[in-house]
Amino acid sequence: MEDLPLPNVYQVLEPGPVVLVTTAHHGRANVMTMSWHMMMEFTPPLVACVVSDANYSFAALRATGECVIAVPASRLAAKVVKIGNCSGRDTDKFKTFRLTAMPAAHVSAPLVAECFANLECKVVDTTLVNRYDLFVLEVVKAWRDPAQANPKTIHHHGYGAFAVDGRMIRLASQKP
Amino acid sequence: MEDLPLPNVYQVLEPGPVVLVTTAHHGRANVMTMSWHMMMEFTPPLVACVVSDANYSFAALRATGECVIAVPASRLAAKVVKIGNCSGRDTDKFKTFRLTAMPAAHVSAPLVAECFANLECKVVDTTLVNRYDLFVLEVVKAWRDPAQANPKTIHHHGYGAFAVDGRMIRLASQKP
Numbered sequence: 366m367e368d369l370p371l372p373n374v375y376q377v378l379e380p381g382p383v384v385l386v387t388t389a390h391h392g393r394a395n396v397m398t399m400s401w402h403m404m405m406e407f408t409p410p411l412v413a414c415v416v417s418d419a420n421y422s423f424a425a426l427r428a429t430g431e432c433v434i435a436v437p438a439s440r441l442a443a444k445v446v447k448i449g450n451c452s453g454r455d456t457d458k459f460k461t462f463r464l465t466a467m468p469a470a471h472v473s474a475p476l477v478a479e480c481f482a483n484l485e486c487k488v489v490d491t492t493l494v495n496r497y498d499l500f501v502l503e504v505v506k507a508w509r510d511p512a513q514a515n516p517k518t519i520h521h522h523g524y525g526a527f528a529v530d531g532r533m534i535r536l537a538s539q540k541p
Numbered sequence: 542m543e544d545l546p547l548p549n550v551y552q553v554l555e556p557g558p559v560v561l562v563t564t565a566h567h568g569r570a571n572v573m574t575m576s577w578h579m580m581m582e583f584t585p586p587l588v589a590c591v592v593s594d595a596n597y598s599f600a601a602l603r604a605t606g607e608c609v610i611a612v613p614a615s616r617l618a619a620k621v622v623k624i625g626n627c628s629g630r631d632t633d634k635f636k637t638f639r640l641t642a643m644p645a646a647h648v649s650a651p652l653v654a655e656c657f658a659n660l661e662c663k664v665v666d667t668t669l670v671n672r673y674d675l676f677v678l679e680v681v682k683a684w685r686d687p688a689q690a691n692p693k694t695i696h697h698h699g700y701g702a703f704a705v706d707g708r709m710i711r712l713a714s715q716k717p
Binding site: 373375376379380381382400401402403404405406411413414415439442443446449450490492493496497499501517518519520521522523524525526527528529530531532533534535536537538539540541 | 555
């Protein structure tokens with residue numbers, strides 16, 4: 366893993382990939398699958414996400430105020446869906462799905478070594494948690510795997526259907 | 542345009558496409574390009590989005606509490622980027638970019654006929670507008686164009702780079 370500059374974090378999340386979210390609580394690491402997230406600010410990078418209180422990760426995120434958003438490439442798709450189909454309540458998902466937990470620099474939640482980007486996040490605003498399960502996160506440190514160049518991500522269309530990134534196009538944008 | 546059932550709206554937005562947002566204010570329609578949005582609830586469909594107060598659309602959205610999220614397929618990509626590169630302050634974007642405004646059923650903002658999905662939205666929560674320009678929208682009516690089957694959307698990677706949807710994969714998901 367090498368440093369991903371914080372001003373470039375939006376380039377990883379804005380395209381709308383399915384991501385993994387790791388937490389650590391009472392000495393136990395867990396990981397869930399998530400698609401409901403968006404960028405809110407470039408610098409410092411702020412991310413909004415919905416983590417349902419029906420998810421086992423909700424209590425860990427609420428209690429610790431920390432998580433890692435790990436972005437998987439398409440080769441991990443089958444694993445990512447299986448991670449979303451079970452719960453940390455009764456499954457050690459890192460062990461079951463043979464994911465490699467790596468220590469993060471600033472949060473207790475682990476990085477996922479197999480993912481091409483890992484974003485260490487701290488919860489900075491819980492105003493809308495009770496109403497919508499909406500957390501505001503600040504990305505405090507970001508990593509990318511230089512061995513995974515031009516990763517293709519997956520995008521959830523519902524009922525087990527996912528679009529994999531296809532060709533890249535370049536257009537003259539005046540905006541970042 | 543035909544009806545898109547509200548419980549299926551998430552299938553259109555969750556994959557993270559670049560979208561257009563229309564507003565109508567003081568009898569004038571406008572349209573902007575947006576990538577910072579996410580689903581928040583299935584039914585009724587709630588959507589969070591960030592519309593910067595630097596955008597001309599901000600005042601219209603704030604004042605009228607209404608907009609339409611229109612989802613373009615990749616053939617509109619060049620137009621979508623140009624729409625994002627200029628402002629409604631000094632440009633009639635519907636005219637300049639030859640978009641067809643169609644009347645919506647429940648909001649004053651127009652549908653965009655060329656888009657494969659159109660979501661009529663009302664602002665239902667402005668708690669985080671002052672802090673983050675974050676609006677919570679409820680989709681009150683949704684439309685899809687039956688003539689555009691399996692549309693490919695675009696996903697913003699920054700600096701004019703966009704990923705176009707590629708192949709679809711199917712995996713056994715137990716979640717919607």
